[in-house]
Amino acid sequence: MSIQNLAAMSNPAGGRETGDGARAQRADARANRVRILDVAEEVFGRGGESASTEEVARLAGVGIATVFRHFPTKAALLEAVLVRRFDRLREQAEGLLSAADPGNAFVGFFRYLVADAPAKIGIAEALLDAGGDGGSAAFLASTELRRVFGALLERAQQAGAIRDDTELPEVYALLVGVSQVAAREHLDEKVRTHVLTIVFDGLAPRAWTGDRAGDEGCGTG
Secondary structure, eight states, rough: HHHHHHHHHOOHHHHHHHHHHHHHHHHHHHHHHHHHHHHHHHHHHGGGGGGOOHHHHHHTSSOOHHHHOSSSSHHHHHHHHHHHHHHHHHHHHHTTTTTSSSHHHHHHHHHHHHHHHHHHHHHEEEHHHHOOOOOOHHHHHHHHHHHHHHHHHHHHHHHHSOOOOOOHHHHHHHHHHHHHHHHTTTTOOOHHHHHHHHHHHHSOSOOOSSHHHHHHTTTTO
């Protein structure tokens, strides 16, 4: 009988133990990856380009080598964070597509995106500073978010909650503009709420469709 056979007889479950160990290592690696992404989203969302991967490693409770084993560069880490954030927002929007009140669903999601903008912009700026360019994965995730936002807009228009003479490019431009102002000017909640009230007043359905200036100019003189 060979030495290998004797070893197998003495430890018949050895292969299974080895397999279990490998699965445990993979599970640990997945947990580390998720924890790194969670911490990186918080750190770079708060600190933007001034934040560091060393801080991420420290707060995640892993070594810097572990961070770079999962994400070879700082830019790769930031793009993964940004993609995950876009995906999460898209999934949230998709969940609102069956809302009983399409108008409230659209307005509520618009408000949420504006409130979320400072952290998202901070991550995007950190990505650019790290030499990233928001590659194909981030672009695709952003495009999918925009698509679902457009579906929410369309449902709100069909329900009569949003004026139907506006299209996605115009409304998305409003969203981006308000988001950037809210982030860069550090608007407090009261000011941000008032700005959004003005935006939603402008998006509300019109009771008439004529040109106001033209109508006023038709009076007798």
